[in-house]
Amino acid sequence: MxxxxxxxxxxxxxxxxxxxxxxxxxxxxxxVAIRNDGYGPVRDPGVHSVLAPDGTITLGKADAAKTIDVYEDPICPGCGSMERTYGQEIAQKIDEGKLAVRYHLVNFLDPKSGSKNYSTRAIAANECVAEAGSGPVYSKFHELLFTSKQPKEGGGDLSNDELGAIAREAGATEPVIQCVTAGTKVAAAKINAKTAMDALTAKLGDKAATPAVYDGDTKIDVNDSEWVVSLTK
The missing domain is CATH 1.20.5 (Single alpha-helices involved in coiled-coils or other helix-helix interfaces)
Incomplete structure (x- = not known):
């Protein structure tokens, strides 16, 4: 030849x-084809993140037409797949004011992480970033945490310093980064994760699993590729 x-x-x-x-x-x-590929995380500075006393994080505009509830574990592979596939579509609907998301973060996969407490520490980091109030920053942090930076179940995980670096990449301020690296909210996150898990168990009983998406009391079938569009018509 x-x-x-x-x-x-x-x-x-x-x-x-x-x-x-x-x-x-x-x-x-x-x-599954990535929806609205290229849009990225939330862009509109009019979108805010709100941390409730029970650890629930709401991302959206105050006058959003619809609010859904999303239950996730930071190390859950299915949650990562949902974020990769639908995260950008959800972000666009949030920017348009058609949707807001209440995130309920659980930690039942802690034992599957290398440190045995990664989910709890990642929830604490979410709470630090969300409490600052910037929707675009929290959206970017959440996207990174559940996609390119998500540890594999049963493998190693991220230290608090690495979580802080992700917060910095998302645009968080230094006080927020210090909150993450110091693990300031870890104790509260452990309590809040149990509250979220109790709520999910009450909805699903022994079949509680993540991701789980609810529109009010109606469980959404996230295997339907049009579910975000259907919610925001």
């Missing part, structure tokens, strides 16, 4: 590999 032919075949292979990489980036881990 001539060198010219070899180079030509090599070039074709590189093109094919590049195409596969692009397609992989366009699709979620479960092979």
């Amino acid at each position: 001539s060198n010219r032919t070899t180079y030509a075949l090599g070039a074709v292979a590189l093109v094919l590999i590049a195409g596969i990489v692009v397609l992989a980036l366009k699709w979620g881990r479960d092979g």
Whole structure:
């Protein structure tokens, strides 16, 4: 085989590999097309994050047309898949004022993390960032935490310093970053996670699992690719 032919075949292979990489980036881990790919996290500074006394985090505008409840564990693979697939679509609907999200963060996967308390510490970090009130910053932090930065279940995890670095990447201020790195809200997060888990168990009984999305008392089928559109018509 001539060198010219070899180079030509090599070039074709590189093109094919590049195409596969692009397609992989366009699709979620479960092979579902990423919705509104390219939109990114919340953009509108009029969107705020509000931390309630029970640890619930609301992301949205004060006059949002609809508010849904989302139950997640920071290390839950399914939660990561949902964020990768629908996170950008949700962010756009939040910016448009059509949707607000109440996040209820649970920690039942703590034992599946390397440190045995990653979920609790990640919840504490969420609370630090959300309490500052910036919707775009919290949205970016949440996106990173559940997508590119999410540890694998049963593997290692992130230290508080690494969580603080993610908060910095999301645009958090230094006092917020210090709250994360110092683990200031870890004790409260443990209590709040139990409150959220009790609420989820009350809804689902022995079948409690994450992610779980509710519109009022109605559980949403997140396997329906149009569920965000259906909620915001």
